Amino acid sequence: xxxxxxxxxxxxxxxxxxxxxxxxxxxxxxxxxxxxxxxxxxxxxxxxxxxxxxxxxxxxxxxxxxxxxxxxxxxxxxxxxxxxxxxxxxxxxxxxxxxxxxxxxxxxxxxxxxxxxxxxxxxxxxxxxxxxxxxxxxxxxxxxxxxxxxxxxxxxxxxxxxxxxxxxxxxxxxxxxxxxxxxxxxxxxxxxxxxxxxxxxxxxxxxxxxxxxxxxxxxxxxxxxxxxxxxxxxxxxxxxxxxxxxxxxxxxxxxxxxxxxxxxxxxxxxxxxxxxxxxxxxxxxxxxxxx
Ligand SMILES: [Zn+2]
Numbered sequence: 001x002x003x004x005x006x007x008x009x010x011x012x013x014x015x016x017x018x019x020x021x022x023x024x025x026x027x028x029x030x031x032x033x034x035x036x037x038x039x040x041x042x043x044x045x046x047x048x049x050x051x052x053x054x055x056x057x058x059x060x061x062x063x064x065x066x067x068x069x070x071x072x073x074x075x076x077x078x079x080x081x082x083x084x085x086x087x088x089x090x091x092x093x094x095x096x097x098x099x100x101x102x103x104x105x106x107x108x109x110x111x112x113x114x115x116x117x118x119x120x121x122x123x124x125x126x127x128x129x130x131x132x133x134x135x136x137x138x139x140x141x142x143x144x145x146x147x148x149x150x151x152x153x154x155x156x157x158x159x160x161x162x163x164x165x166x167x168x169x170x171x172x173x174x175x176x177x178x179x180x181x182x183x184x185x186x187x188x189x190x191x192x193x194x195x196x197x198x199x200x201x202x203x204x205x206x207x208x209x210x211x212x213x214x215x216x217x218x219x220x221x222x223x224x225x226x227x228x229x230x231x232x233x234x235x236x237x238x239x240x241x242x243x244x245x246x247x248x249x250x251x252x253x254x255x256x257x258x259x260x261x262x263x264x265x266x267x268x269x270x271x272x273x274x275x276x277x278x279x280x281x282x283x284x285x286x287x288x289x290x291x
Contacts, residue, residue: 021065031057038065067286077113090117106184130246135198142200144254145207151261152248153268154285155182155212156231156276163191163228164199171211178203181211182224186243188236190228196239214269222268223251231277245288252289259289 016123023034031054035042046054049063077084083103087094100116103109128134157167164185170180183204189195203210204223212224227240236244248262264282265275 023063023065025057025059025061027059027252028058029059030054034063034065040065047142054100073117073119075115075117077109077111077115079111081109081111082107083109083115086115086117090119092117130242131198131250135200136250138200139250142205142207144204144251146255148207148221149223149251149255149257151223151263151268152251152257153210153222153224154262154264154276154280154282155226155246156236156280157185157226157228158230158235158275158277159199159228160230161190161228163187163193166191167226168201176211178206178208178211182226183210184223184225184247186225186227186240186247188228188240192226195237196243198243213265214272215233218268223255223257227276227280231279232274233277233278233279241285243287244285248289259286262286264287 002140021038023038023255025034031045031051032042035045038045042054045051045063045065051057075090077086083097084094086092087097096118097103097115100118109115131139163181164187167182167185168180171181178199180203183201183203187193187195187197187199189197193199202208209216209217209219210222210224212226213219213222225244227236227244229236229240251257252259262282262285265282266273267282
């Protein structure tokens with residue numbers, strides 16, 4: 001666990017750390033309630049104490065409470081380390097480390113010696129995710145053929161009300177044996193799905209070519225994401241855009257696709273279509289994506 005914390009270390013303030021407080025869990029207390037009492041977040045308290053399931057908190061358990069938004073980790077000195085190299089590695093002032101560890105002679109640290117390093121508590125908060133836990137879980141069950149996929153192409157359904165299953169039937173009736181032409185559909189809340197819900201199509205589950213572009217070579221290499229709605233008439237919903245952002249970032253990471261390889265149907269196939277409509281702005285969407 002400590003190793004993970006070390007890698008998560010982002011930044012550090014120079015103030016000194018007081019010893020962690022201990023809280024003994026009483027009857028009827030919850031982790032959230034205890035976190036609130038000490039002014040720290042539940043996730044911090046959970047991570048700090050290595051609690052996997054916050055619902056299984058037993059009476060009498062001793063919880064370490066980080067003080068003043070700061071806490072500490074213990075680093076064991078390795079061969080070749082100096083206090084200076086440790087300080088710079090953890091972005092901590094050398095004088096702070098010396099003071100905190102009561103080291104008067106800076107060049108006198110020994111291999112195996114334990115050094116207390118203060119860290120900001122905010123590093124324990126989980127990373128932001130725009131994808132719901134269930135979507136992420138479903139996505140993670142599929143192993144993408146990362147070398148196959150070179151770009152992400154965004155489409156709209158051009159229908160104000162629709163759902164992925166209906167599109168699947170329509171595409172099948174059009175003669176597509178694999179049905180739904182897109183790999184993903186993001187709902188606008190019409191019909192059965194909720195606003196921003198991501199439908200994972202059969203073509204993504206089986207890592208099949210898309211059917212969303214005219215050229216075969218494009219279908220073989222492009223991940224097709226369709227947002228339900230007619231964006232010639234109105235904008236996508238805020239939740240659709242967040243879902244698209246989360247999904248794009250996920251796919252970029254999994255398939256090593258760069259931000260410059262996120263495009264739209266009309267940009268890729270000029271003078272052929274207006275898809276995904278004039279109210280979908282690719283430049284403003286790309287501003288949301290971290291490269
Ligand atoms: Zn399209």
